[in-house]
Amino acid sequence: MTLLSVNVNKIAVLRNSRGGTEPDIVRAALTCIEAGCGGITVHPRPDLRHIRPDDVRALASAIRGRVEYNIEGNPFAPARGAYPGLIELVREVRPTQVTLVPDGDGQITSDHGFDMQGDIERLAPLVAELRAIGSRVSLFVDAGTTRFEAAVAIGVERVEIYTGPYAQAFEEGQAQEQLTLCVETARRAQQAGLAVNAGHDLSQANLGTFKAAIPGLAEVSIGHALIGEALYEGLPTTVRNYLQILR
Template identity: 45%
Template sequence: MTRLSVNINKFATLRNARGGNNPDVVKAAMDCERFGAQGITVHPRPDERHITTEDVYALKDVVTTEFNIEGYPDKRFLNIINEIRPAQATLVPDGPDVLTSNAGWNTLKNNKLLTDVIKQLKDYGVRVSIFTDPDIAMVNGAKEVGADRIELYTESYATGYSKDKTQAIAPYKKAAIEAVNLGLGVNAGHDLDLENLNYLITEIPEIDEVSIGHALICDSLYLGLENTIQRYLKEVGFYK
């Protein structure tokens, strides 16, 4: 069954807009879990424009589901992973100047970097997922560098869903099957929402986990956080 990890970055964005501690990011994470979330995802960027390093350390002591920390594998990020030891580290290729993740790794071009980093993370006892586009060559490259999972970057699927969902999902189905055949787990994330999520999960039941933040937080403004999480859980098949 596909698990739902809630990306809580946007809670921190709202808090940082005014300073202080409203909303309380730690309480938000605990509430997300209480409402049914099966994981918590954060992306502590170097400029701390949403989740801060302090947030990550505070969350370490309260997250009881899977804690997933995303980031570019620089020295700062690796130090955080070493000290926190989350269930999963998700490696993304975007630097500090990027607004949000906008592409997967070129796992062939970055073979040496990823191989070295992943070995280090595995020595910490942390599962490693790497952000990839739905490209067979990149999936094979992910296996070569030692990743445990890939996270399929689903922006193009979400963009193409309303035009031709069959065409939009086709490369993702192929990539997921290839990953499973290679012994890799499959995660997915970016621009997934209540409209396109269920079709993705139905067509690609191999997906272990989806990480959703922006759309889920936006929906919660209208529907309430508890109700929104329950609705997303229904879309991934947790409730029949």
């Protein structure tokens, strides 16, 4: 079955809006695990807008040996204040997977993937370092990307398809073109020997269609919609709803 990794960034957004320690990131993650999810995702940023380095460390201790731990981030963003840099955080906590994302402070959220040609040379030594630490490496890519040989050559093991445009098109009732791009990207990545993950704006409404179209989908990382839906139905019920869709 496709693994569900719950992104708990939005729990941190709510906590940070008030200050203090509530709602508790670790408790939220453990609640999702008890409901059956197979992974926890975080995306720490240098501006500390949601997940903070101490959260990354606390989650690592709490979930180690229970589920997969996926840390997303921009490997080119330098250390700043309490943020030690993505590679250093990974070295400290040794997550199952590192998903490299080319985001910056000016982006409200991730909104594009890496260039499979232009970015590979810069990524190569970082991928090697992450692999040496013991983490699986995934690259965030746009739907429509079809050339993956260079990524495989530098040791990348997975790609995560950016599904934001698909989700938007689905909401507008015109999903087919974007879904076709996602399907072709998944097919070409798998042909190159990569496993395929997906994430961004996936929801209970659009996930079933997406999952049915992509055989062998390894993992979905879902946060914003899942946490929003949980406000109405509760976190355990919402996680179980997603698992049922993935089955």
